[in-house]
Amino acid sequence: MNRVIVITSGKGGVGKTTVTANLGTALASLGRKVALVDADFGLRNLDILLGLEQRIVYTALDVLAGECSLDKALVRDKRVPNLVLLPAAQNRTKEAITPEQMKELVEQLSKQYDYILIDCPAGIEMGFRNAIAPAQEAIIVTTPEMSAVRDADRVVGLMESEQIKTIHLIINRLRPDMIKLNQMISIEDILDLLVIPLLGIVPDDQKIIVSTNRGEPIVLEEQTSLPATAFKNIAARLEGKNLPFLDLMASQDTIINRLKRFLNRF
């Protein structure tokens, strides 16, 4: 019994690839066999997030063209034994593959992997259609910014008319300091607007950029961090565990902030 989940957003740059890399790694660390599929043909980045860019020999297109077996194209991660990556072609575009071909690849992967996470490109055109074709579930990633929420809503609308029945939300790059000052849309407001179940909340953190620079998903780092904990919790929730959401607002009770809020009362 395997699960094919597409990670999408509409808006670019909200953290789909970061989520795919870290969620996949976290699930693999829990013992699941995980295949990550980079569906961003022409602008691939999943390889960078995983630090596997030097190890790519064949891509999904080579498999489809019959130039190599699927197994040969899969890049294995020495640090995470249960995790593999099916790379996208970098020198082609979104038109290089069809929804049918995506389904074919995922079908083959389904025989060996418990989870197949598809990293969807930004937009709602061919790349998006390709990525959602094989999926049974979707994780929508948004940030607390107007454009991201609007685009996420559009994507939810598009999903509703497809075969994807389970849709969850991840709110990424949350800034509790800004929410406390009422300069950022709150979690509750986003849920009120989008009306899809929340899967997780990940805070904005410079450590994510650092971990990308190093080519090591933040969940693998020795030292724990809020984003890493958030991703691990999301993985646990996918596995059925009912964990409470991180209280990111608790870190906002510093003296300065309390003073500001006190003065706001007059």
Next chain:
Amino acid sequence: MLQQLLPWLYPPKTGEQAKHRLKLILAHDRAGLNPAILESLRREILEVVNRYVEIDSESIEFSLENDQRLTCLIANLPIKRIKPYPTDETETTSKVESTPSS
């Protein structure tokens, strides 16, 4: 009063602003209605309603709202008086005395 002395302590609550703007934006996006169609719709609904009752055109409210993931068209049309017979637009000048309804 403190707000006047120390305005820099009271920045505008743009988080709320964003939420309100998004509510409207999503309602319109979801309905898939462009402003021209919405305007035609509004005009035609008012024409039909006007045949049966006289509307206070100053206080008309016409909007798209969100509930869960459904968009609703909400029209608030205050009635000035009820017309005795359904009329065409051309007959609105007829002198029919009747007590104005509240």
